[in-house]
Amino acid sequence: MRDVARRAGVGASSVSRVLAGHPDVSxxxxxxxxxxxxxxxxxxxxxxxxxxSGRTGTVGFVVADIENPMVAQTVTGAERRLREAGYSMLLxxxxxxxxxxxxxxxLLVQRSVDGLLLLLSDEENACTVAAxxxxxxxxxxxxxxxxxxxxxxxxxxxxxxxxAAATRSLLALGHRRIGLLVGGPRRPxxxxxxxxxxxxxxxxxxxxxxxxxxxxxxxxxASAARLIAAEPRPTALVVAGNVLCEGVLLxxxxxxxxxxxxxxxxSCDDSPAAALHDxxxxxxxxxxxAFGLRGAELLISQLEGAGAVEEVVLPxxxxxxxxxxxxxxxxxxxxx
Amino acid sequence: MRDVARRAGVGASSVSRVLAGHPDVSxxxxxxxxxxxxxxxxxxxxxxxxxxSGRTGTVGFVVADIENPMVAQTVTGAERRLREAGYSMLLxxxxxxxxxxxxxxxLLVQRSVDGLLLLLSDEENACTVAAxxxxxxxxxxxxxxxxxxxxxxxxxxxxxxxxAAATRSLLALGHRRIGLLVGGPRRPxxxxxxxxxxxxxxxxxxxxxxxxxxxxxxxxxASAARLIAAEPRPTALVVAGNVLCEGVLLxxxxxxxxxxxxxxxxSCDDSPAAALHDxxxxxxxxxxxAFGLRGAELLISQLEGAGAVEEVVLPxxxxxxxxxxxxxxxxxxxxx
Numbered sequence: 001m002r003d004v005a006r007r008a009g010v011g012a013s014s015v016s017r018v019l020a021g022h023p024d025v026s027x028x029x030x031x032x033x034x035x036x037x038x039x040x041x042x043x044x045x046x047x048x049x050x051x052x053s054g055r056t057g058t059v060g061f062v063v064a065d066i067e068n069p070m071v072a073q074t075v076t077g078a079e080r081r082l083r084e085a086g087y088s089m090l091l092x093x094x095x096x097x098x099x100x101x102x103x104x105x106x107l108l109v110q111r112s113v114d115g116l117l118l119l120l121s122d123e124e125n126a127c128t129v130a131a132x133x134x135x136x137x138x139x140x141x142x143x144x145x146x147x148x149x150x151x152x153x154x155x156x157x158x159x160x161x162x163x164a165a166a167t168r169s170l171l172a173l174g175h176r177r178i179g180l181l182v183g184g185p186r187r188p189x190x191x192x193x194x195x196x197x198x199x200x201x202x203x204x205x206x207x208x209x210x211x212x213x214x215x216x217x218x219x220x221x222a223s224a225a226r227l228i229a230a231e232p233r234p235t236a237l238v239v240a241g242n243v244l245c246e247g248v249l250l251x252x253x254x255x256x257x258x259x260x261x262x263x264x265x266x267s268c269d270d271s272p273a274a275a276l277h278d279x280x281x282x283x284x285x286x287x288x289x290a291f292g293l294r295g296a297e298l299l300i301s302q303l304e305g306a307g308a309v310e311e312v313v314l315p316x317x318x319x320x321x322x323x324x325x326x327x328x329x330x331x332x333x334x335x336x
Numbered sequence: 337m338r339d340v341a342r343r344a345g346v347g348a349s350s351v352s353r354v355l356a357g358h359p360d361v362s363x364x365x366x367x368x369x370x371x372x373x374x375x376x377x378x379x380x381x382x383x384x385x386x387x388x389s390g391r392t393g394t395v396g397f398v399v400a401d402i403e404n405p406m407v408a409q410t411v412t413g414a415e416r417r418l419r420e421a422g423y424s425m426l427l428x429x430x431x432x433x434x435x436x437x438x439x440x441x442x443l444l445v446q447r448s449v450d451g452l453l454l455l456l457s458d459e460e461n462a463c464t465v466a467a468x469x470x471x472x473x474x475x476x477x478x479x480x481x482x483x484x485x486x487x488x489x490x491x492x493x494x495x496x497x498x499x500a501a502a503t504r505s506l507l508a509l510g511h512r513r514i515g516l517l518v519g520g521p522r523r524p525x526x527x528x529x530x531x532x533x534x535x536x537x538x539x540x541x542x543x544x545x546x547x548x549x550x551x552x553x554x555x556x557x558a559s560a561a562r563l564i565a566a567e568p569r570p571t572a573l574v575v576a577g578n579v580l581c582e583g584v585l586l587x588x589x590x591x592x593x594x595x596x597x598x599x600x601x602x603s604c605d606d607s608p609a610a611a612l613h614d615x616x617x618x619x620x621x622x623x624x625x626a627f628g629l630r631g632a633e634l635l636i637s638q639l640e641g642a643g644a645v646e647e648v649v650l651p652x653x654x655x656x657x658x659x660x661x662x663x664x665x666x667x668x669x670x671x672x
Contacts, residue, residue, distance in 0.1 A: 013349060013352065016353065066408045067411075088428070088443045090447070091429065093415055093427065107394070246608045246612070249612050276609055277612065278614040
């Protein structure tokens with residue numbers, strides 16, 4: 001900025017005023033400053049530009065865990081739509097740590113993003129909720145429900161029907177002792193569990209054992225080992241997360257548990273690991289790319305003043321594969 | 337800013353001058369403006385703050401394709417180290433499009449990042465190279481070699497020895513017709529190919545068929561199908577990319593090709609899909625988290641003035657699994 005001032009033969013404060021679009025600047029001054037800016041290749045202060053136009057053309061995306069392939073697909077879906085609409089995207093990653101979400105929101109707001117897409121690690125964290133209240137830009141929540149979140153646009157998945165259908169398919173195969181592994185943020189966790197419980201409630205003889213924990217592979221591996229040691233052992237397992245399921249498969253390989261001979265298995269979210277597994281694993285799928293895309297659309301419509309605050313609900317689907325088999329006639333009563 | 341000026345009872349240009357740390361501002365004026373900034377919760381203009389301190393405490397990371405799990409692991413490794421050192425990270429994703437890298441570099445530079453980590457889609461793209469020359473902040477290149485890139489810090493993998501070891505293991509099993517699928521940016525592609533070729537050159541009867549293309553699963557699937565149709569068909573295949581290998585496995589499943597009975601298979605980069613495959617797939621592995629971490633360290637040492645521009649080279653390793661088997665005695669000469 002000092003170089004620009006010297007080149008234009010004016011004071012640094014004049015350069016500030018010109019770049020901030022201040023009204024009491026002579027046309028001659030403005031021209032001299034802008035010519036120096038051009039000649040020196042000085043990059044315009046985007047914040048100052050934002051103060052003039054009210055926009056920086058950039059959207060911030062806070063993601064819980066970029067290592068989860070589902071998250072990465074969501075990012076790509078959102079980015080394509082944003083780019084079409086002329087927006088750049090800046091990403092931050094919270095590494096699944098609830099205490100990072102708030103810092104990421106603050107960072108992006110300070111960098112003057114026009115709006116925020118949020119795939120939060122923990123929707124109930126008080127710092128996150130407070131950071132969101134301070135953020136004055138439009139926000140879209142992706143499959144989360146913050147406390148008192150009325151008035152915030154959302155894209156959510158309807159997890160329950162497909163989770164219930166998946167569980168009913170196990171009941172139809174004769175399974176009565178069913179295990180469920182769930183973890184992570186409240187919204188998908190609670191909805192997925194509710195779908196399973198809804199189906200279980202329809203069958204008087206069915207029982208459900210729930211393991212709640214984190215969403216990591218290590219947690220899936222530990223929970224699967226506990227489940228296999230349970231007496232009586234569940235004959236079927238629903239795993240509400242793709243990374244959790246990686247851990248489950250590692251535990252099964254280590255313990256010599258065969259799918260579906262020893263236990264039937266259903267996971268959530270499709271992946272090469274699930275589809276190319278031998279046998280291929282039944283999954284409750286959802287379209288993460290559409291999820292990101294619709295989130296971007298809701299945000300764009302708010303940014304362009306077209307949109308009321310909306311909620312969009314996307315479907316999920318149960319895809320049955322060979323990881324589920326009928327239970328042997330006596331196994332439900334037998335100690336395994 | 338206008339609200340701050342009104343609250344402080346000064347002109348907007350005075351607010352600019354105070355926030356820019358301009359020397360010709362009275363102490364009383366400075367206090368009035370800063371009090372108004374406090375009261376109104378006005379967020380400091382980070383660019384202006386950067387002009388004072390020379391720093392914004394933020395590092396930009398340009399990644400080629402966030403959907404690749406290897407890339408995501410690199411990001412997480414870098415982010416942990418940066419966070420320890422007090423830096424925030426802003427990410428941009430190029431979706432594997434060479435024409436996006438330059439735009440991402442420009443965006444991050446405009447947002448006044450202190451330095452850049454670059455995992456580029458294409459190190460030879462002229463716009464990217466030009467954008468890098470214009471960027472005046474410290475830069476670390478991750479496993480890429482830009483033309484005339486002397487003076488740019490780098491973290492690279494030593495791909496050749498493990499690729500040669502992988503290929504020699506196939507030769508030791510009796511394979512003589514070997515296929516290689518490679519794609520993507522020049523540096524890993526060229527180094528991986530050179531390692532394979534080095535081993536092939538050591539065995540006079542060995543021949544290599546190379547398929548070069550993109551790094552997508554679709555490309556892997558198409559190349560695998562062409563390879564299977566080749567006369568005579570290779571008896572072993574080295575796939576230089578984890579996403580490529582997903583496509584190869586899809587093609588093999590579709591065509592009824594068994595691993596290792598019909599073809600031996602080696603991939604690059606470990607993943608749940610490779611480790612949990614039946615049979616588990618031999619891979620050339622590398623530590624992506626250490627890759628990100630060392631990149632972050634090189635950048636931090638430059639930012640803190642401690643570092644000369646350095647190159648760090650990290651090892652790769654061949655991990656043999658059950659996807660490779662001895663060739664049937666006559667198969668090398670036989671038409672398959």
